[in-house]
Amino acid sequence: APLRAALADTLRRVLDAALADSAFPGAYAAVGNARGVLAEYGVGRLDWAGSRLPGADRRPDARTLWDLASLTKVVATTTAVGQLVGEGRVALDAPVQRYLPEWTGGGKERVTVRHLLTHAGGLPAWRPLYKEATSPASALALVYASALDTLPAVRYVYSDLGAILLGQLVERVTGRPLDAYVAERVFGPLGMRDTRYRPPAAELARTAPTEFDPWRQRKLQGEVHDENAAALGGVAGHAGLFGSGHDLARFARMYLGGGALDGVRVLPSAVVAEFTTRQDSALSHRALGWETPTGQNSAGRRIGAGAFGHTGFTGTSLWVDPRSDLFVLLLTNRVNPTRQNTKIGAVRARLADAAVAAATGLASPPSPTGR
Template identity: 50%
Template sequence: MRVLLRAITMTASACIAFSTAGCAWLGPRPAPLDAARFAPIDHAIGSVIAERRMPGAVFHLERAGMAYQKAYGSYSYEKGAAAVTPATVFDAASLTKIVATAPSVMLLAEEGRIALDAPLVRYLPECAGQGRDPITVRHLLTHTSGLPAGLPATPGWHGLARALELACSRTPTDPPGTAFRYSDVNYILLGELVRRVSGQPLDRFARQRIFTPLGMRDSRFVPLAALEAARIAPTQRLAGDGLRLLQGEVHDPTARRMDGVAGSAGLFTTAADLARFARMLLAGGELDGVRVLSRDSVRLMTTAQTGPAIVAQRGMGMDIDSPFARPRGKLFPLGSYGHTGFTGCILWIDPASGTFYVLLSNRVYPDDRNNILDLYARLGTLSAEAVNGFDFAALHKTNPAR
């Protein structure tokens, strides 16, 4: 297991120890994180690995310039499998929606090239009819379009054109804006929206406008074009394909049929890259003097935009309070936000305390049968317990979760 305990920026106080023994925080104020609280995090993750519910993971917890990052386990359960390191690249699955697709849409909205409350058919006219005309860009971003959750797998299909044809033929089961349903179809359509409006495929647009400006050096779609497979954690062995191992090839079947680039899935990344993305959001859209998103775009992505008639609270991308908000745990307040990925990934951010944590894992190895949802909730609680000098209880009294 590899561990890194460090200061992100040089401030009046600095974390100077680089070991599991603890962190010596020097300065006039208490350490932002309590190093004594890291051991329960290690135990929670280590227990899931020991139960063979995931072979390996990287965890990153950060607040106010102090970070705890640790790698656990191996790439697989096979003897001699490579150990996971902090630099291991993981298939981030649905984190694609909040790290690539939603920010890309917001950038185009900032430039006046997309209107968030405009109907989808203004940009994708082939989606007209069968109750789809009232669907707006906002409905897609907040999963309130009424569209079903996914595209059919049979009969077999391949390619962007066929994916768009299928997505535009889905019939809403609820009037747009009246109900929440988490749907990959929404973000497949948004990925195509980015391509139509910008003239660039989503992967290229996100790389040029988000990943490169933020210094997210290992974040990309179709990573084998630039990265060695040995750096990428494997996901699943495909039973119907001679047990072919997915390593550097997207796990999500729909994104795989779309050649690895979809608005719903396809991003590969590292914990360090996601930490940079989280710092940018906490700083209102800017990092290291480089502005990536406007403050208003960050606000729209990270605060409730679903309206009072819908119980689930979602931003234009981020989950805030829905059945999928397990990573909030018991202490982070309503107003914290984030997302999960099917392969076993979390990004969760609490702006009130200035804290965020990342989990990247390959829990779908080898057969997509493992469940680590209990770990999601546990890590949210343990991460909040490691925050020093912040009264989460007071926030819960003034802003209780629905």
């Protein structure tokens, strides 16, 4: 089909150029619609030449495991909260304290679940838990103890601390550890067999290494890059997930399908619609958990106004456009060997723009192979 060929050309052109520019050692991209993957491309290798790590010279493909970083916030946490909202077990405009009564301190009683999902809860962006805490329990205690910087709904501050609290809320409401809950209720039903926190050592050879970490003094492979997620034991609401292109394509198709994939419903369609709608334009472009296109962010400039997506610090991004029935997925390990390499920003926008241009250049949508 001409569309598939055009998309495949597009992915190859953008990623080959990015590799030549040393934006990352390796990358995998996929573009698809609700029915499947239309084009995919892996480029480079899992680690730079000369590496002795397992699988270093493998070319990335659909089953390569990537540290998803903040894609965890939407793939695990936001989707789990959406399920609980759909089931009536969590109310978006209820105070967070209804579910986490021990989260106390000045102004916190006014913070709602919606505030945390839109990063408008008044929390600081971050704190170095990994330097302050001596155990996962003490790291978590510091999250609970962190004071608000402002009252809620005053300003937008993208906050890992808020996402960690949302992960805690999921655990409290369900009575299950976050990793067990999302495995049972999100990844299992969607056939996302590669997606998990704390991947086992047997998976190392297909796992893309990330940074030579100054704190841990080693190149990380199969171990979460985010220091605070590591300090929390590897499972957290803001980071920690590893996953493959195969799985994230299925995840994106579920959202394009209004919450269902292959006859399995994971989210009510009304929840998908609500969670992917921009909330308070006076504060930010955020939907619930998700980001929306700004014209300046990783969505590029051509994707539809109703699109939603997210990025991850390690070099990952996903954009989903229901009106065009299109998703654009990019998985890389751009922090390898150092987070100082920031070329990925331009690559994300270039890929999204090129994919949207190729996809909308032809009128009739093809029927892709299921994935």
